[in-house]
Amino acid sequence: MIRKVLSVGPLQCNCVILADEATREAVVVDPGDDADRILMALAADRLRVAAILHTHAHIDHMGATAKLAQATGAPTYLHADDSLLHHLMPQQARMIGLANPEPVRIDRALGDGDVIKFGSHSMSVLHTPGHSPGSVSFVVDGERLCLSGDTLFDGGVGRTDLWGGDSAALANSIRARLYGLAGDVEVIPGARSRNHHRPRAPHQPVRARMPASAGMTTAEIARFCVIPAHEGVAKVVCVRSGRAQVVVEPARGA
Numbered sequence: 001m002i003r004k005v006l007s008v009g010p011l012q013c014n015c016v017i018l019a020d021e022a023t024r025e026a027v028v029v030d031p032g033d034d035a036d037r038i039l040m041a042l043a044a045d046r047l048r049v050a051a052i053l054h055t056h057a058h059i060d061h062m063g064a065t066a067k068l069a070q071a072t073g074a075p076t077y078l079h080a081d082d083s084l085l086h087h088l089m090p091q092q093a094r095m096i097g098l099a100n101p102e103p104v105r106i107d108r109a110l111g112d113g114d115v116i117k118f119g120s121h122s123m124s125v126l127h128t129p130g131h132s133p134g135s136v137s138f139v140v141d142g143e144r145l146c147l148s149g150d151t152l153f154d155g156g157v158g159r160t161d162l163w164g165g166d167s168a169a170l171a172n173s174i175r176a177r178l179y180g181l182a183g184d185v186e187v188i189p190g191a192r193s194r195n196h197h198r199p200r201a202p203h204q205p206v207r208a209r210m211p212a213s214a215g216m217t218t219a220e221i222a223r224f225c226v227i228p229a230h231e232g233v234a235k236v237v238c239v240r241s242g243r244a245q246v247v248v249e250p251a252r253g254a
């Protein structure tokens with residue numbers, strides 16, 4: 001499977017491209033910004049986009065969706081519980097001082113248990129509310145890989161003080177859904193590590209810092225053991241065992 005992680009936009013959203021090597025069919029998850037860079041990354045491997053997916057409807061995860069959808073003709077997906085957040089995009093832009101984004105049309109609703117296919121690969125949708133009502137995680141079947149969106153961060157969990165955030169729901173999503181994944185699972189969280197520039201010995205884990213509002217214990221959060229990818233943009237967390245794995249995808253043209 002082809003896997004690329006591009007850190008896009010001022011908030012360094014992890015935009016993830018997954019594709020089937022044989023059919024070149026791809027999915028793009030969270031095209032937050034830098035549409036041209038995402039299109040270049042797709043063109044470099046002659047990938048055809050089958051679906052544009054969102055882990056949730058925060059502006060830093062949807063900023064390039066309209067342009068990418070126009071350029072590729074691919075359908076766009078979002079969980080219905082984030083519809084209001086999606087419609088509040090202009091307010092989100094004002095809140096963090098970004099230009100008003102082009103309106104994004106959502107073609108299909110994501111639901112818990114849905115399976116998204118691309119070539120011979122597939123991934124399942126887990127509804128993991130808390131960071132936002134319609135937050136989802138994608139679990140790639142057979143790859144032991146999870147794209148968690150902002151449910152998990154490098155060294156912590158997603159904030160719950162934004163509109164629709166719910167700390168009890170977030171803790172429940174992590175405990176009941178993500179801990180429930182069998183065995184070790186690599187997790188690509190929703191944003192580039194805030195700690196990536198900090199020099200650290202290889203394989204030295206970053207100790208998690210817990211946002212007090214999440215209601216989870218330090219020991220629980222410490223199960224997310226993070227190692228920064230030195231020159232790359234992907235940050236990978238390993239759930240459960242504490243053994244971390246690193247995926248490095250150098251930023252193209254950066």
Ligand SMILES: [Zn+2]
Nearest residue numbers: 056058131150
């Ligand atoms: Zn978010």
